[in-house]
Amino acid sequence: MIDLYTWTTPNGRKVSIMLEEVGLPYEAHAVDITKDEQFDPAFLKISPNNKIPAIVDHDNGIAMMESGAILLYLADKTGQLVPSDEKARWQAIEWLMWQMGGAGPFLGQVHHFVRFNKGKSAYAEERYLTEARRLYGVLDRRLADHEYLAGDYSIADIATWPWISRFEWQTIDMNAYPNVKRWYTAIAGRPAVERGYAVPMTAGGVPMP
Ligand SMILES: N[C@@H](CCC(=O)N[C@@H](CS)C(=O)NCC(=O)O)C(=O)O
Secondary structure, three states, rough: OEEEOOOOOOHHHHHHHHHHHHHHOOOEEOOOOHHHHOOOOOHHHHHOOOOOEEEEEEOOOOOOOOOOHHHHHHHHHHOOOOOOOEEEEHEEEEEHHHHHHHHHHHHHHOOOOOOOHHOOOOHHHHHHHHHHHHHHHHHHHHOOOOOOOOOOOOOHHHHHHHHHHOOOOHHHHHHOHHHHHHHHHHHHHHHHHHHHOOOOOOOOOOOOO
């Protein structure tokens, strides 16, 4: 049994979607980051960076923070959703790192400045919206000749998709990125994605472009 500590955010949903996809039994625990529950000393023992998501795997006692590491761990544990072929495996890890180091942090800044603090800094809004559009362009070009980011549907897609599901917060018109729209819609239709999106509780259905 795995304990998942999470909230209704893109980083949290990556892990619940992964757990639903691989079919491992887990129990979700809500850590309400709007009430600072991520600073609870008991949670800090599992996630010293005071952020969700985090897991505890009771099979072996491993506790882990950082969504990218958790996705790799669950793929390794189950042998699912990361290619075994060497080249494809590294491509999946490459796009996973693209999400962790680029798409996640920069789209997160769009949420902060454009969605929640509009009007406080025109410079930051412009800077992060420009970067968001650039990232959507990168994704669209990759998906023009690849059905998924790296070979078959993988942890690279599971890491990236929940961030794209916030396209409305990011003021992105997905019609301008037709390959992203095709990829996003296909993944949204997966039953495991629908279930994982509603963990630890429903906060509206999956947004559709
Ligand atoms: N690099 C981390 C980022 C995690 C993260 O930013 N989590 C946010 C929610 S999406 C959080 O817990 N924020 C609470 C805080 O910053 O205090 C990961 O991918 O797991």
